[in-house]
Amino acid sequence: MAARVLQQCVRTLARPSLRLSSGNAAVRAAVAPSAAVHRPLTFAADTRGPRLLLRSRVPSVGVLCRQYGDLPPLTLETIKDRVLYVLKLYDKINPEKLQTTSHFMKDLGLDSLDQVEIIMAMEDEFGFEIPDGEAEKLMSPEEIVQYIADKKDVYE
């Protein structure tokens, strides 16, 4: 489905320049590799359409810049928001009583097994392992945010 959306975007972008470009052999030859790239994306009924419309060169779309794929950068605010969001999803925590400074065992009434589950949820959310010795010391959302900021080198 994403392939179909991509195709439509390319078509709408390629259409205005379709009238301008003449079908000379150089452009067609340049387009042939890109059509070949797009071929795995097309479904069986759709073979003629993209090849005709991709006649013009697509690189005229947008500025010529490189785009690398990466996650958005972490800031203390985003870490805090994500930690609180994960904690609100946990069913044993009352979302109204949750503060950043609330202690898991004293304020929220959880036990050590719950704390293990919470730390594992944080590991899944942020994508890195937290060793046991350090995990059992993290007893409030504030400490978790500090620990993650230390590990990920996030500072203000």
Add this chain to the structure above:
Amino acid sequence: MAAAVRSQVISLYRMMLTESKKFPSYNYSRTYALRRVRDAFRANGALEDPRAVERLVVEGQQTLALIKRQVSIGRMYATQKSVVD
């Protein structure tokens, strides 16, 4: 001594939960294993007798080995992913 057993139990719980998440199929084992591990640890959480606790820890370690074996078997014979996965 109690602190050592406690940390052993905590690390056992953690390892069992981590291994249970690795089951490849949703309906066959994963949800059951997670639920069963959580319920068993909670139900026995109030025990104080050291011998009973030790026996349960040994049983937990055997169950952990069982889960690891079943995870690798499940991966060997993986079925097609369903919509739930």
